[in-house]
Amino acid sequence: MTSTETRSYPGARGPDRQRRVDAGGIGLAVHEWGDPGAPPVMLAHGGFDFARTFDVFAPLLAEAGWRVVSWDQRGHGDSDHAALYQWEADTRDALAVFASVSDEPLPVIGHSKGGSIMSQLAAIAPGRISALVNIDGVPSSRAMPDVQDHDQTKLLADELAAWLDHRRASATNARKPGTIEELAERRARMNPRLPRQWLEYLVTIGGRRDPDGWRWKIDPSMRMGGFGPWRPEWSLHRLTDISVPLLVVLGSEPEPMGWGTKTGDIWSYLPRGSRAVEVPDVGHFVHIEAPEAVLEIALDHLGRPGARP
Amino acid sequence: MKRVDLVHNRLPLALWELRPGQGRALLLLHGLGERTHPGALEPVEPWPGPVYGLDFTGHGASGVPLGGGYYCEVLMGDVDIALAHLDPDSSGDPGVTVAGRGLGGYVALLIAGARPALVRGAVISDGPGLHGGGPSPSTPVLLRPEQDGSTPDPVALLELATDVRPPDYARTYAWQASALSGLDTAIAVTAVNRPPWLAEVAAQPGVVETDLPSALALFAQA
Numbered sequence: 453m454t455s456t457e458t459r460s461y462p463g464a465r466g467p468d469r470q471r472r473v474d475a476g477g478i479g480l481a482v483h484e485w486g487d488p489g490a491p492p493v494m495l496a497h498g499g500f501d502f503a504r505t506f507d508v509f510a511p512l513l514a515e516a517g518w519r520v521v522s523w524d525q526r527g528h529g530d531s532d533h534a535a536l537y538q539w540e541a542d543t544r545d546a547l548a549v550f551a552s553v554s555d556e557p558l559p560v561i562g563h564s565k566g567g568s569i570m571s572q573l574a575a576i577a578p579g580r581i582s583a584l585v586n587i588d589g590v591p592s593s594r595a596m597p598d599v600q601d602h603d604q605t606k607l608l609a610d611e612l613a614a615w616l617d618h619r620r621a622s623a624t625n626a627r628k629p630g631t632i633e634e635l636a637e638r639r640a641r642m643n644p645r646l647p648r649q650w651l652e653y654l655v656t657i658g659g660r661r662d663p664d665g666w667r668w669k670i671d672p673s674m675r676m677g678g679f680g681p682w683r684p685e686w687s688l689h690r691l692t693d694i695s696v697p698l699l700v701v702l703g704s705e706p707e708p709m710g711w712g713t714k715t716g717d718i719w720s721y722l723p724r725g726s727r728a729v730e731v732p733d734v735g736h737f738v739h740i741e742a743p744e745a746v747l748e749i750a751l752d753h754l755g756r757p758g759a760r761p
Numbered sequence: 762m763k764r765v766d767l768v769h770n771r772l773p774l775a776l777w778e779l780r781p782g783q784g785r786a787l788l789l790l791h792g793l794g795e796r797t798h799p800g801a802l803e804p805v806e807p808w809p810g811p812v813y814g815l816d817f818t819g820h821g822a823s824g825v826p827l828g829g830g831y832y833c834e835v836l837m838g839d840v841d842i843a844l845a846h847l848d849p850d851s852s853g854d855p856g857v858t859v860a861g862r863g864l865g866g867y868v869a870l871l872i873a874g875a876r877p878a879l880v881r882g883a884v885i886s887d888g889p890g891l892h893g894g895g896p897s898p899s900t901p902v903l904l905r906p907e908q909d910g911s912t913p914d915p916v917a918l919l920e921l922a923t924d925v926r927p928p929d930y931a932r933t934y935a936w937q938a939s940a941l942s943g944l945d946t947a948i949a950v951t952a953v954n955r956p957p958w959l960a961e962v963a964a965q966p967g968v969v970e971t972d973l974p975s976a977l978a979l980f981a982q983a
Contacts, residue, residue: 476905477908535770535771535827536818536831538832540830543903576903609874613875616838616876619838619842623769680833681930686925690901
């Protein structure tokens with residue numbers, strides 16, 4: 453191992469504390485930044501990400517006076533790999549992390565899938581969330597393949613067969629090893645707007661160095677682009693149930709990992725009193741491309757515990 | 762009953778040989794909360810070939826996933842693991858006929874649509890879990906049932922009783938089974954009940970409504 457095997461990124465800082473939470477037998481890695489006595493804010497990452505993708509954003513929140521608590525979702529980052537993955541299970545896992553912080557309602561920021569799960573939680577268990585910032589985590593019907601289309605029968609059949617083939621092999625699957633640069637290159641295909649230096653930094657915290665090279669820690673049995681009867685409208689309908697203060701932050705530029713949701717797509721589903729903000733010239737990873745701007749928007753919504761009267 | 766130990770992803774999966782034989786196998790899928798048992802053989806006694814039963818994940822002698830995360834497509838994956846064991850030849854000859862009760866009937870539809878070259882007919886019968894969570898999401902509940910490793914896993918009972926089954930989603934699988942299997946009749950509905958997904962499936966071309974003996978006679982020759 454040489455010194456070239458670590459990477460840094462301007463403004464990135466690892467967590468101040470790390471611990472584990474047991475969620476029904478699944479061990480979750482919890483990462484915290486900031487004064488342990490400060491008021492807590494929960495941070496939920498997106499699919500195929502991990503808590504330390506907040507290594508720039510979380511320290512900014514901590515400096516603003518928050519105790520920032522994030523966790524690796526099952527199968528992601530340093531959390532246990534599970535036998536099964538599904539959003540309801542992620543929601544139950546999240547509650548176990550919440551319970552390890554406080555019994556009181558907590559403010560939450562969620563990105564992408566993390567935003568969706570937290571919106572779901574806000575609708576199902578409003579007593580656990582005091583305010584919610586959802587960063588590009590509102591699915592809309594844009595860019596979603598319509599599996600109901602008659603013409604796509606063969607296409608769907610191929611997709612299903614590929615999924616089943618993957619399940620047949622997943623017990624013995626391993627992620628492909630490579631150099632830091634190679635893993636960053638692969639990730640860049642799904643994160644084309646993010647700086648290469650950031651992606652290489654992510655490899656060194658979201659990957660592990662095996663004798664034959666670096667591998668992402670994420671469970672190789674997970675597969676992007678699932679299928680099933682789920683419809684984006686269902687998430688939109690759930691949105692209308694939310695009673696806690698809700699702020700939706702969207703990026704203006706479409707990206708492969710995002711749903712491409714625009715303010716106009718969700719306008720009629722936003723509950724009374726909630727807001728949607730579109731940040732210009734950024735993609736799906738709004739808080740990574742524009743951490744300071746998202747910080748200001750989030751603090752306007754959640755408050756500034758560090759501010760002196 | 763002889764147990765065949767399989768693995769789906771990281772969990773043990775129990776396939777039971779209910780009756781040995783030659784030719785096309787009949788694979789029985791139990792309902793929600795049930796397990797394969799020797800009595801399951803009696804109603805399908807006339808089947809000419811071997812008869813097997815599969816314990817779904819979280820049921821019978823199969824494994825329990827910590828923290829749950831069940832959905833019907835995972836159970837479809839269970840069946841696919843059994844298919845890989847029963848019929849490694851993808852030519853569809855002799856193929857496997859799949860017959861399910863309740864939840865197992867819905868899963869039989871899914872696998873018939875997803876593996877049309879391997880599945881020679883799917884039978885959908887009444888049984889626990891036929892309805893699922895209905896055609897669209899209902900009021901969500903957030904329960905965290907305790908798991909102790911025993912089956913049926915309470916998390917399976919919760920999650921597989923509330924999974925949403927839109928009629929047009931089910932219809933897509935029926936279409937695929939009909940269009941891609943090469944069978945004139947790909948699906949037989951012997952259930953009396955008609956939850957919305959099954960009413961839609963029953964109305965599709967390539968689907969017959971009949972009784973179990975007729976369905977078995979049909980698929981034994983298909």
